[in-house]
Amino acid sequence: MRLRPLLMVLGLSIGGPASAQYPYVKSFHLQNGNLRPDVKCLAMDDLGMVWAGGEHGLFRTDGERTDPVLSVNMGEVTAVASFRGGVVAAFRSGVLLACRGLLTDTLLTDTALARSAVHDLVGVGDSIVWFGTYGSGLWRWAPDGVRHITMANGLNDDHVNALLALPDGRVVAATDLGIAICSPEGTVLRKLREEEGATDNLVLALDRDDEGILWAGTDRNGVFRFDPDAASFQVVALDSTWNSGPVAGLVVANNMVWTATANKGVLVYDLRSGIGSYAPDEASGPVRIRGIAHGPDGAVWWCDGTNTLYRGDADVLVVPQHEDEDLRHITALCSDDRGRIWFAIGDRLFHHATAFADAEHLSSIRLPIRPEVQVVTLQSDRTGTIWAGTFGEGVFRVHPDGDIDHLTSADGLANDNVLSIRTGSDVVWMATLAGVTVVEQRPDGSVAAVKALDTPGSGFLYDILPLPDGGAIAASDGNGIIRFAGPDAEGHIVGPDGATQGVSYYSLCPDGMGGAWACGPGTGLCQVSDSTVACLGNTSPVLAGEVFAIAPYLGRVIALGDQGMVALDIAHRDLVDLTDVMGTAGAVGELNAICIDHQEALWVATDKGLIRLRPGEDILLGQVSTAILGWRWGDEVLPMTRDVELGSDQNFLTFQFTGTPTAAPERLRFEYRLVGYDQRVLSTREREVSYARLPPGDYRFEVRAMLGQNKASAHWATLAFTISQPWWRTRWAIALWILLLTVLFYAFVRLREERLRFRDRMEREKVRLQLQAVRSQVNPHFLFNSFNTLMELIEEDRTKALAHVGELSEFFRNILHIRDKDLITVEEELQLLYTYFSLERRRFGDRIGLEVVLDDAVRRTWMPPLTLQMLVENALKHNAATREAPLKVTIRMDRGRIAVCNPDRPRSTQQPSTGYGLESIKKRYADITGERIEVEREGGSFCVRLPLLHHHP
């Protein structure tokens, strides 16, 4: 979406007035996507944004970017007006909407309004909106209710065309039957109809000037004005022979009355000079202006029912033509002290009042010069004589009485090619192609003496400037600035010898403070003092281009070139580029064809015609202002309050901003930065920037506008906000997290502990199972031995055999009894052992012996079952037992343990030891009690020491 501003085609409309002094008009074409909204009404807000309404709804534009105000189409907008720093718009559907920035607020919805459309709106203060309908009278909306003023309450007519609020709160309504002035509450106070002197009852437009005079635009009889507070209305018509058709709109701004006429475009009427002229559309046909509004910067915008908006700027007036004279070929220009502008076209000198109007006529004087000779410089002196310097035929003097006299080289001029004439205190200085000539005047203006001064260098001079000290400086070709101390002195090149060789200057101007400035090709602006020329360099595209004139203006030096216009603030040395705001780019002027009139306006002769420039102080400062229009989260518009706190998910943000001057929206650049996110300042030409996935934190969005090479706006527009932490990252949530983690960790530890314990229990269970297996292994082994013994006994001794079987069965019964126990008392074990040993004694006889020395306390301690039995069995199994050396096993306390010892006499026919028995005991002690058993083989004995278990675990 890019809008191309068009420089107005300068030229007269067919059938238009004979003169044309009209403001610089720039047009803008609104477009949003594929939509080119037709605009029928418009208003401006405090930020300089234009709000345009029409069939396609309401749009907001700064001339460069156009946005629909509502995402849904609410239908046609019939009227829009400034309100609360923004605007208020009336929709045909009967909705009244207040808008500011990106925010909208529905004030009223009334279906009665849908039947008779709102024709005009006006806001009073921040709380009251008046609106005039076509058919149902005047309405007054306030937050506490709506009042309705109709013919029944004394209103002239229920068909209201336009409204105007007076500073004291009164409201003026223009109806189909004259004007009604209403009190702030809505009582009709006065009426102005044809009976009371109105030129037409059908009043279509209203506005008020700075002096409180009301201006009314009518259907048939143009514009009239009246004082609303006068005892009786004195109606003054702007034009008694109105033929421009109905007045669609009327704006009074900066002492100009801008009248939108149906047939001839916009009439601009200057209250100071009392002169009006039409600013026609670039199309030559009649233009139907639909709406007109003026903004905070004094510029006036209007629309013609299409998507084109026009912006008229009274700071720049262009006169391309006047009374069939083509003013685009002016070769020289000056003003006199009688408020006239003099200019030369060909061999004719023209003069005219500084306002170009139909009523003002051009006067011309033909100079007796050859056709190829041009007047290249004009100057008026204090007697009112106009000096015209020609390129080839010397100087002509046009006296106030119309007499012309002629000065040539024959009269003492240095040369007949005179490029510049400037009047000093009592002498006239001339720059020629052969040095400087000074003409001394008598008090009556007659020539006393003509002197050619000695001029160093080639003598080719472009411009001359008398100084307050009586001297002068001249701009030379190739020799820099040449200074003359007085009208009799010879010239000296300013600056060190040789330094100015080859340097040319074209233009000179005073700075109003006794100093002088010069400008030449490639030099930029240079300050000339007695001894030096200090150049600031061509730091701007304008100065780098061809500069054709410089002039002092409001403490500045203005330089005009084919690239545009710059203003140098002499005090601060700030160079401000005015090209974009004054619209002079592309205009090429004659060398030094510039002057300042008695109203301090700058006049320049260019190939686009005479241009009058009167830039205001704010324009000259080159200041650019910036405003943040609003911001959105996705499509949701966020409030423009300070320090907004956003939710953690509101992290997709779009910022919309704009800047002024509205004259050059297409040239604005923006620097922006989201402090807290962007590391550096970014630049864009767009009017909005977006940020996605912003992390939580504190932010400040900053933006400022820049225009061309000028300084950025001094102040950043800022918007501070916070994106809050998500709930799961707030302080209490973190505490909760820690708690949860602790609980989880604890649970984990507990679980693991539980599992380890379980595993441990399983382990023990396994051991117990192994133990049982061991026990069950013991039995067959022992049984086998016992049966062998029994077999022997059966043959030897029947009684013994019976006893053996009895003891065997008792042994097994004991084993059965204890087999399910983990631990038994030592006593129980000993009983078992005794039974076992007596069984073994049957087999071994006296070869084995058993000695048990344990007291009762020990016998009451615990041990795994079959421990002693197994140790004794092992001893019998592994050691030799003979009659000569019986194997005696002793069981007694030793070092706090139960020691089972036997002589270490390994059998010669050693049975392979599985070591199973001992290992089994070790394991059982380790697993069940955690205690180790000691196994010792020393001093010919083998001892196993078992720890005492005092408690059943």
Place this chain on the structure above:
Amino acid sequence: MLRTALLLGLPVSVLGQGTDLVRLERSRIAFVSDAPMERIEAAQTNATAVLDLQERSFAVQVPMRDFQGFNSPLQREHFNENYIESDDFPTARFVGRIIESVDLTRPGTNAIRTKGKFSLHGVTRERIIDCTIVVAPDGIRVTSTFEVPLADHDIRIPRIVEQKIAPVVQVTIDLLFRKSEGE
């Protein structure tokens, strides 16, 4: 104004019942396109109109297909097919009110202004149109001549016939209303 607009579609007998409504007796609507190379004239008498003397409002409806005249039948066809597009936009309307507060019951001739919405070719424009209203004992005659710029109503003239069709057409209306008291 709205009431009159609604009443346009109703039969004349119904209109006769309102005391302040006057019904149309006779009408003639004509237009002239005076271009450098050709002058085109057409007229018709089939318009319907209603005038409300109390509300001082009126409505006029013109069936575009009924225009007769032209310089050739082909021209008439072009008028309906290419320019007016009568199939899509069969009628032109002017619904509005009388601005001037003239007494419409007293016989006499008055120059008045009417203001209202003029629809043609699907484009509605707000217009202020000057009329002459002659009040006679037995009826009211309204005549007016006004201009209709074709561009205002999105009627595009091809370049090739620019010299034959004027960009601004003169329209003449002549409406004779009979006062309804007699019925």
